[in-house]
Amino acid sequence: MNMAVTQLEPYILKGSIKVIDRFFSVPVDYTKPDGPHIRIFARNLIPLDEAKGSGTDAAESDLPYLLYLQGGPGFGVDLSLSVDLGNALHKKKYQTLWLDPRGTGLSTPITADIFQTKKMDDEAIAKYLKHFRADNIVRDCETIRHFLLDGKKDPEARKWTIFGQSFGGFCAATYLSFHSDGLKEVFITGGIPPMVDSPDSVYEALVLKVEERNKVYYAKYPQDVRNVRRILGFLEDNNVVIPNGGNLTVSRWLQLGVQFGSHGGIDRVHQLVFRAITDLDTFGKLSYGLLDSVQSAQSFDTNPIYAVLHEPIYCQGRMAGWSAHRTIQKNDRFIWGKVKFMRDAPIYFTGEMIFPDMFRDYRHLRPLQGAAELLAHDEDWPMLYDKEALKKNKVKVNAATYYDDMYVDFGLVQEAASVIGNVEQLITNQSFHDGIRKHRDNILTTLFDLSKRERD
Known part of the structure; x- marks a missing residue:
């Protein structure tokens, strides 16, 4: 050649x-x-x-x-x-x-x-x-x-x-x-x-480690049980747009948990929670600085392959089918719609996982939503x-x-x-x-x- x-x-x-x-x-x-x-x-x-x-x-x-x-x-x-x-x-x-x-x-x-x-x-x-x-x-x-x-x-x-x-x-x-x-x-x-041949067994195993890291997080910062619940309540009730035009939703905030897998990640997430609570106490909303920090902490806009092909990297002749999403749905601790009705219960952050709603919340993933859906249900992987x-x-x-x-x-x-x-x-x-x-x-x-x- x-x-x-x-x-x-x-x-x-x-x-x-x-x-x-x-x-x-x-x-x-x-x-x-x-x-x-x-x-x-x-x-x-x-x-x-x-x-x-x-x-x-x-x-x-x-x-x-x-x-x-x-x-x-x-x-x-x-x-x-x-x-x-x-x-x-x-x-x-x-x-x-x-x-x-x-x-x-x-x-x-x-x-x-x-x-x-x-x-x-x-x-x-x-x-x-x-x-x-x-x-x-x-x-x-x-x-x-x-x-x-x-x-x-x-x-x-x-x-x-x-x-x-x-x-x-x-x-x-x-x-x-x-x-x-x-x-x-x-x-x-x-x-x-x-x-x-597909990511299902991968996420079924990893979700247990993500649970473990959440327990470490909340044991280290017990005040964040109520603080994170308060932040999610605010995000649920308000349309929050980050600097590049993406949406800061409940799901996107919980995706900060991907940092739990690296050295210092638990502390970095706590600092974002602390700043968000300080903003809500001071301004009744989230500041530009906080929103910019969240945007900087999440790399999917600038590295779309990380989102689109994250599950297909495991596929050999089988579809991915939004594996992480299906796995998470089996555990109520990760589901805000259920945890918010459990008084004083911690909501778990998610890990290195890709969800369908990310292709709505991240501005530069939106044009790839249709392609991502096709790839998620494609079985023709060598x-x-x-x-x-x-x-x-x-x-x-x-x-x-x-x-x-x-x-x-x-x-x-x-x-x-x-x-x-x-x-x-x-x-x-x-x-x-x-x-x-x-x-x-x-x-x-x-x-x-x-x-x-x-x-x-």
């Missing part, structure tokens, strides 16, 4: 890090290589001191590649993460490659206004979005790997190492399933994927994992698994880990899902120790 590549002028960051930014042109649909193309952005960080200090006068290009696969789905790579985590990885004698997965960041983005500009109907939008799951992200990676490494004489030098955080780990498992011959080694943090190939896997997989992960259920992870060959895990209850940010050095040290496969 002929591929157009645009390489921008390199520059040097503090710390002698050479940066090479590239755009790769790839097909939207790999079964139609002559069809429409999109651009994929990848930022290459090369530690010049490590290249010079290798003891062999190695050229920059001789440093082996480590490709970072971002969490999500639907998020590009944060520059500060690439520098901070990159510095730690560079000490392991890698040059790093930071991919904005298709549809995110500087890669050709998925946004509602682009679809409106192209005048695409719901069916066309849904068909287009189906090409933005892990299977095609991995195909993009392979396209880039071939471009960068096919010229190497040593076959082993044509392989690279990958590092998947969260959904990036899901992509890593897809990579191992279908393109393991391109991999030297795999590192995963919080992202061994449940080996399921396979993401090959269990037989994974059982025979010989590529070293080193994974950090978090016992108290609110986004990726520990039990389902262990079931999946038992399927994948050559996996070693760091299992800890001292980190949440974002442990690679909070406890980076400890986690990396242990993962690279696991990589040695040394036995007592």
Whole structure:
């Protein structure tokens, strides 16, 4: 496949890090290589001191590649993460490659206004979005790997190492399933994927962890039982519009609970509750500052893939059918219409879950409502994992698994880990899902120790 590549002028960051930014042109649909193309952005960080200090006068290009696969789905790579985590990885004698997965960041983005500009109907939008799951992200990676490494004489030098955080780990498992011959080694943090065909079992497990985190929240801030009830009562009785034109509804306020799964998230939600109550006491309404803070805390407007494909990332030949919504309906503690009649009862916040009403409440999801409905009831999803190939896997997989992960259920992870060959895990209850940010050095040290496969 002929591929157009645009390489921008390199520059040097503090710390002698050479940066090479590239755009790769790839097909939207790999079964139609002559069809429409999109651009994929990848930022290459090369530690010049490590290249010079290798003891062999190695050229920059001789440093082996480590490709970072971002969490999500639907998020590009944060520059500060690439520098901070990159510095730690560079000490392991890698040059790093930071991919904005298709549809995110500087890669050709998925946004509602682009679809409106192209005048695409719901069916066309849904068909287009189906090409933005892990299977095609991995195909993009392979396209880039071939471009960068096919010229190497040593076959082993044509392989690279990958590092998947969260959904990036899901992509890593897809990579191992279908393109393991391109991999030297795999590192995963919080992202061994449940080996399921639909998300139902995922949410049935995760809702228990969300309940647990709610209990921790209200135990820490018992005054918030009445405070949250008061806020929801106000939202129920008033039409509250946030700065970008979206609606702040009862459901949307409870979605702040997604933060319960990360370090400091419980405290951040409490601060929003505290500010909202202060506003109601002072002004009888919610201030612009509070509404802006809520808007900033929720990323669905700017990262619509996170909403539209969040459930389909689990689908293999089965529909998602608004799985989280159906699961939540079974538990009265999450249903304001019932809890409000239970005197002094806490209402539970929801977790990393997608609901149909989000496509009304978030302004930039509204144009995608029809497509989301079509995708929710689509059964034609290709396979993401090959269990037989994974059982025979010989590529070293080193994974950090978090016992108290609110986004990726520990039990389902262990079931999946038992399927994948050559996996070693760091299992800890001292980190949440974002442990690679909070406890980076400890986690990396242990993962690279696991990589040695040394036995007592």
